[in-house]
């Protein structure tokens with residue numbers, strides 16, 4: 001199976017990606033992933049988050065499985081491959097965070113299996129221009145496709161996309177508001193640049209010493 005780990009860090013996020021990608025490399029080596037890391041947006045005319053959709057769309061033509069990680073997230077435990085979560089009939093692998101009495105799928109970390117469904121899903125996201133400037137960007141468009149309403153986030157309809165989605169353990173996308181006991185990825189949404197940089201550095205250091213310790 002051809003697998004790719006991808007991310008984009010442009011502008012100030014380039015510095016975050018530089019630190020976080022140190023952890024991506026360890027994971028990629030361990031589990032046989034190619035790395036596709038970009039420091040330029042693919043679609044500068046839209047908010048940065050939308051370039052994720054375009055990069056995934058391109059990579060799905062070359063790979064069987066794509067693993068997206070936001071540049072404000074670091075891998076802290078490389079012992080397990082996220083592709084082990086793959087299941088027949090599912091193409092989208094994400095964590096749904098639980099906070100403030102809501103359950104919110106988060107596209108900061110995405111596992112995606114190639115195929116007709118993945119391509120269609122990404123095309124629908126891209127074409128849903130209502131959310132170009134929404135505070136959650138493509139994540140908002142994805143919530144709609146999965147049958148969610150917003151403010152508060154409520155799951156209203158079990159769409160075909162929802163049925164093809166597997167919600168993976170929150171260790172894969174651990175955030176402060178819904179932290180995993182034993183995170184595999186630490187993610188820092190809504191934090192300052194300095195906070196992210198400091199925590200990503202300490203995550204990278206932590207991984208370095210845990211790998212060195214075997």
Ligand SMILES: [Mn+2]
Pocket residue numbers: 070071072073108187188189
């Ligand atoms: Mn993020």
